[in-house]
Amino acid sequence: MDLKEAGIDEGISEVIVTTKSASGKLNAAPIGIITTTSEDKDKDKNNHFVKLYEGSKTLSNLMETNKLMANVTDDAVLFVKAAFDNLNETYFSFFSGLPALTEANSWIIFQSVLAEECSEFYLFQLTPIAVKINRKEVKAINRGLNAVIEATILATRYDVVIEDEREKEELKKLMVHYAGIVKKCGGRREKEAMGILDENFLLLDE
Ligand SMILES: Cc1cc2nc3c(=O)[nH]c(=O)nc-3n(C[C@H](O)[C@H](O)[C@H](O)COP(=O)(O)O)c2cc1C
Incomplete structure (x- = not known):
């Protein structure tokens, strides 16, 4: 198949x-x-x-x-919600x-x-x-969507390394970087998805 x-x-x-x-x-x-x-x-x-x-x-x-x-x-929001x-x-x-x-x-x-x-x-x-x-879509690459996916992977990793302060700091730095890309390139769904990550990791006001 x-x-x-x-x-x-x-x-x-x-x-x-x-x-x-x-x-x-x-x-x-x-x-x-x-x-x-x-x-x-x-x-x-x-x-x-x-x-x-x-x-x-x-x-x-x-x-x-x-x-x-x-x-x-x-759908960026579905990815974040399904992860958490x-x-x-x-x-x-x-x-x-x-x-x-x-x-x-x-x-x-x-x-x-x-x-x-x-x-x-x-x-x-x-x-x-x-x-x-169900539906076929033609869609250009959106860096904001890719950034949400990368940030969500890091966020799921964060729970695994909970004891390691240095690695947590490193993960958060990368997540803040991806949050910046979402702010610049994302559409409504990507921004909403990053908003959910931000509630948990406080990424957007750094
Ligand atoms: C984009 C993305 C891809 C992922 N791929 C995998 C994977 O291939 N294997 C895996 O074990 N976890 C993967 N994860 C992490 C799981 O989604 C995460 O551990 C999740 O909390 C498991 O949820 P569950 O306990 O409801 O199954 C991925 C996470 C993201 C955001």
């Missing part, structure tokens, strides 16, 4: 992954879908993976159900029994198999089993 049409291309595609626990609890988190292309040109086969670090709900849900939904979206809030049920729709984000441009359901496990991460190989394209 070629997922290019649905927005998943070579390299790492940042999406919002939605999952359901065995007991039915819904979860959403920003996660990178890794796509490698086989060297064998005749086969031209794409392989999809996800690398999950210890401690996330996404990891425990995937261990329980072996299924995830990749939601393709460029528990998205309430008003954000979700259902596609083939799995939770999806209503506002996403496309949905891809993947079946997962654990491919590698080490002390730092779990690597799952993903096989797409269903795709739905």
Whole structure:
């Protein structure tokens, strides 16, 4: 199944992954879908993976159900909210029994198999089993959106290094840099997203 049409291309595609626990609890988190292309040109086969670090709900849900939904979206606010809030049920729709984000441009359901496990991460190989394209968008690159994504990754890292004052300071310095780019280049959604990060990290008035 070629997922290019649905927005998943070579390299790492940042999406919002939605999952359901065995007991039915819904979860959403920003996660990178890794796509490698086989060297064998005749086969031209794409392989999809996800690398999950210890401690996330996404990891425990995937261990329980072996299924995830990749939601393709460029909504900066959804990325920040999925990283830090528990998205309430008003954000979700259902596609083939799995939770999806209503506002996403496309949905891809993947079946997962654990491919590698080490002390730092779990690597799952993903096989797409269903795709739905809700909307196709043509959009120029906005540096503000890219900056929100970078700042959100740093913000999720901040929680992990909570004991290390020097690394926290370094992360915050970088986040302030990205907040400046959002101020200059971002649209309303990017500014709203950075506003949520600012509430937690006080980035904008430095
Ligand atoms: C753009 C972006 C990409 C991310 N990619 C990954 C990833 O590939 N693997 C991972 O374990 N965490 C990744 N994270 C961090 C998780 O989103 C973060 O740990 C989150 O809090 C997990 O939420 P959960 O406990 O609801 O699953 C990423 C964060 C961002 C902002």
